[in-house]
Every structure is written in structure tokens, then in C-alpha cells.
Amino acid sequence: MHFRSVCGATALCLSVGLSNFAGAQQPLRWFKGNTHTHSLNSDGDSPALDVARWYRTHGYQFTFMTDHEFVTDVAPLNAMFGGPARFLAISAQEVTQRTSDPSHPEGVRQAHINALGINTMIRPLGERYIANQSIASTYARNIAEIRKQGGVAQVNHPNFRWSVKLSEMVDLPDSTLLEVWNGHSTVNNLGGTDSSGNVFPSHEAVWDSLLTRGKVIWGVADDDSHSFKPEDADKLELTRPGRGWVVVRADTLTxxxxxxxxxxxDFYSSTGVTLRTLAASRSELKIEIALNSDARYRTEFVGRGGRVLATVHGLNARYAITGNEGYVRARITDSNGLKAWTQPVIIR
Ligand SMILES: [Zn+2]
Ligand SMILES: [Zn+2]
Structure with a gap:
């Protein structure tokens, strides 16, 4: 068995923990952040400063600013809220690509993709950003543009407007992120079947299908927040912040x-479950969950085909890798429905 840690690189091949050190370098730390949010610079309801303030004051260490076709200047945000290892706003864009499809009830399909860590706006293809080509080819072009700028690409909400089929994602390049949970209220995270029997799998099932095909894709939970006004806090139909995030392991907050x-x-994703430690080696995947009140926890270890390999109850869960699983990832669900997802350990 050739063990390929997220590909020679992921922390998931090391035994890692909150106090782990990478040789003589800086100690590695966990940073909580959000990879998808909107401000008044596109269709959010609040100035970018208020968006950054919300994340800064709610226990996050970073957020990407992903306005549609607008790269928000993060310098003023970092002047106000930034600080070493305290908080960082990172420049980004949601590339709001659409494609023409007369067979779709709306005539167009949505192929949005987040450009994380870029500095120059990427213009989506086509007039009014509607491309006359396949979604797969727009992904290829937009991801290439993102990578040219040193950014990382995140495929957003495939089931939004029932837009993206699995077959259109099978050529995504390795090391692309995929939203497995987006906090927006109308993106159909759990998938669905129409009255003719056409199936759109859940975003998480799409992830398993791609992993099963040997793709190296990382699963993300995020907000896609648009609504920050305090007076709207109880309007659940609005896309409020704080619904999904990533916890990233890095040496510095840059x-x-x-x-x-x-x-x-090198991160896990969450809608509310916190991991105390996350460790992986060629022989096991081991996690320790931080207890919240009197919640109970179920950890499912998932492998090829989305199959549940083992289920463990309690705060400590360990899976011994046999080498035949294809990949092994953990999905933790608490008794209130909150979840965390680790990235897969990929076994070649
Ligand atoms: Zn979008
Ligand atoms: Zn968005």
C-alpha cells in the first residue's frame, strides 16, 4: 500500500494536535475562518467593515471577502481589526459564472466558484457572465485563472438552482475545495429528486463520488453570509453568518x-462540532471531540463510495486503516444536528 497523505503534504499524515510542532519551525496552530461572505461591495447588506467586525467579534481568526466580481480592499479592514495571530481579512472574489442552457427552466445554470487569496478581479466568461460552453470548461478556465494568481479555488453550491451535475465536476483538478455545507438557505445542500426521478445527490455525496474516482478534493463548510444587520438576527430565512466554518492548521496567520x-x-470543516485533536498516520485516523454541554457524539468513518466503515460513540474515536478503503474521512454528528467533517486520508 502506498499511503499518500494529502498528497505528500497534508497534516493528516502526521500525528498532529493542538500543541504539535513542525520541527524547529513555528508551532502549528489552529485558526477558525470563513471562506464565503458578501458585503455591500456586491449583494450583502452591510459595509465590508461591518462584515469583518462580525467575524472578528465572534471568535474567528480570519475571513475571506468573497464579493461577486469585486475584490474588496482588505487593508482598511486589517488596519481596524487585524493583528498578528489575532485576525486577518483575506482578499478574494466569488466568480459568478453562469452558463447558457435552454433546457434549464431558467435558461441558465450557476457555476459559481470562489477565488480565495487573489488580488485582481477575474471576469467570468461570456456576455453578462453567461458562457456558451460547458460548466466543466468554465471551471477549468476559472480555476486556471485563480491558480495563476496563487489562489485556491472553491467550487460553490453545485445544487444551487439545480445547476451542476456530478459529471461536470469529475475533471476538477486536485486540491480544489468543494462546499459540502453552505449556510445559505436556498442552495439545496442535501440534494433532491424531481418528480421525473432526476437525482441531484447531496453535496457531501458528490464529494464522496469525486474521492471515489481518485480525485483529491477538500470539503468545506462556510457561510455565504449576506445579512449582518443586528436587527435581522432572528430572521432565519436570511443568510446570517456563523453557520459553517473551517479550522485551518498553519504556522502563521498570513x-x-x-x-x-x-x-x-490541512483543515477540518464544521457547523458546530469542535475537535480537540485530529491525528492521522498510515495506520489510523484518530480524533478527540470537545464536549459542548451534555451533547452526545457519533463519529462515522467513511470510505470509498461513501460507505460507513465504522461508527463510534463518545468523545474519542479511532479508526485503524487497513489499506483497502480508498480513502478514510470522519464525519461527526452531535445530538443537536451539528457536524464536523475531517479531510480524507487518501490511500493509494
Ligand atoms: Zn454563489
Ligand atoms: Zn456567495
Whole structure:
């Protein structure tokens, strides 16, 4: 068996923990952050400063500013809220690509992709950003543009407007991120079947399908937040912040270190479950969960085909890798429905 840690690179091949050290270098730390949010610079309801303030004051160490076709200047945000190892706003864009499809009820399909860590706006293809080509080819072009700028690409909400089929994602390049949970209220995270029997799998099932095909894709939970006004806090139909995030392992809180860790898959994703430790080696995947009140926890270890390899109850879960699983990842669900997802350990 050739063990390929997220590909020679992911922390998941090391035994890692909150106090782990990488040789003589800086100690590695965990940083909580969000990879998808909007401000008044596109269709959010609040100035970028208020968006950064929300994340800064709610226990996050970073957020990417992903306005549609607008790269928000993060310098004023970092002047106000930034600080070494305290908080960082990172420049980014949501590339709001659409494609023409007369067979779709809306005539177009949505192929949005986040450009994380870029500095120059990427213009989507086509007039009014509607391309006359396949979604797969727009992904290829837009991801190439993102990588040219040193950024990392995140495929957003494939089931939004029932837009992206699995077959259109099978050529995504390795080290691309995929939203497995987006906090927006109308993106159909769990998938669905129409009255004719056409199936769109859940975003998480799409992830398993891609991993099963040997793709190295990292699963993300994020907000896609648009609504920050305090008076709207109880309007659940609005896309409020704080619904999904990533916890990234990096040596410093800098754009380069955060983007690099995302590219390597050195993070886990969450809607509310916190991991105390996350350790992986060629022989096991081991996690320890931080207890919240009196919640109970179920950890499912998932392998090829999305198959549940083992289920463990309690705060400590360990899976011994046999080498035949294809990949092994953990999905933790608590008794209130909150979740965490580790990145896969990929076994070649
Ligand atoms: Zn979008
Ligand atoms: Zn968005």
C-alpha cells in the first residue's frame, strides 16, 4: 500500500494536535475562518467593515471577502481589526459564472466558484457572465485563472438552482475545495429528486463520488453570509453568518499560510462540532471531540463510495486503516444536528 497523505503534504499524515510542532519551525496552530461572505461591495447588506467586525467579534481568526466580481480592499479592514495571530481579512472574489442552457427552466445554470487569496478581479466568461460552453470548461478556465494568481479555488453550491451535475465536476483538478455545507438557505445542500426521478445527490455525496474516482478534493463548510444587520438576527430565512466554518492548521496567520493549508487540505470543516485533536498516520485516523454541554457524539468513518466503515460513540474515536478503503474521512454528528467533517486520508 502506498499511503499518500494529502498528497505528500497534508497534516493528516502526521500525528498532529493542538500543541504539535513542525520541527524547529513555528508551532502549528489552529485558526477558525470563513471562506464565503458578501458585503455591500456586491449583494450583502452591510459595509465590508461591518462584515469583518462580525467575524472578528465572534471568535474567528480570519475571513475571506468573497464579493461577486469585486475584490474588496482588505487593508482598511486589517488596519481596524487585524493583528498578528489575532485576525486577518483575506482578499478574494466569488466568480459568478453562469452558463447558457435552454433546457434549464431558467435558461441558465450557476457555476459559481470562489477565488480565495487573489488580488485582481477575474471576469467570468461570456456576455453578462453567461458562457456558451460547458460548466466543466468554465471551471477549468476559472480555476486556471485563480491558480495563476496563487489562489485556491472553491467550487460553490453545485445544487444551487439545480445547476451542476456530478459529471461536470469529475475533471476538477486536485486540491480544489468543494462546499459540502453552505449556510445559505436556498442552495439545496442535501440534494433532491424531481418528480421525473432526476437525482441531484447531496453535496457531501458528490464529494464522496469525486474521492471515489481518485480525485483529491477538500470539503468545506462556510457561510455565504449576506445579512449582518443586528436587527435581522432572528430572521432565519436570511443568510446570517456563523453557520459553517473551517479550522485551518498553519504556522502563521498570513494569507500565504492560510491559502497553503487550504490547498493541502490541512483543515477540518464544521457547523458546530469542535475537535480537540485530529491525528492521522498510515495506520489510523484518530480524533478527540470537545464536549459542548451534555451533547452526545457519533463519529462515522467513511470510505470509498461513501460507505460507513465504522461508527463510534463518545468523545474519542479511532479508526485503524487497513489499506483497502480508498480513502478514510470522519464525519461527526452531535445530538443537536451539528457536524464536523475531517479531510480524507487518501490511500493509494
Ligand atoms: Zn454563489
Ligand atoms: Zn456567495
Amino acid at each position: 494569507p500565504g499560510a492560510i491559502v497553503g493549508a487550504l490547498r493541502r487540505g
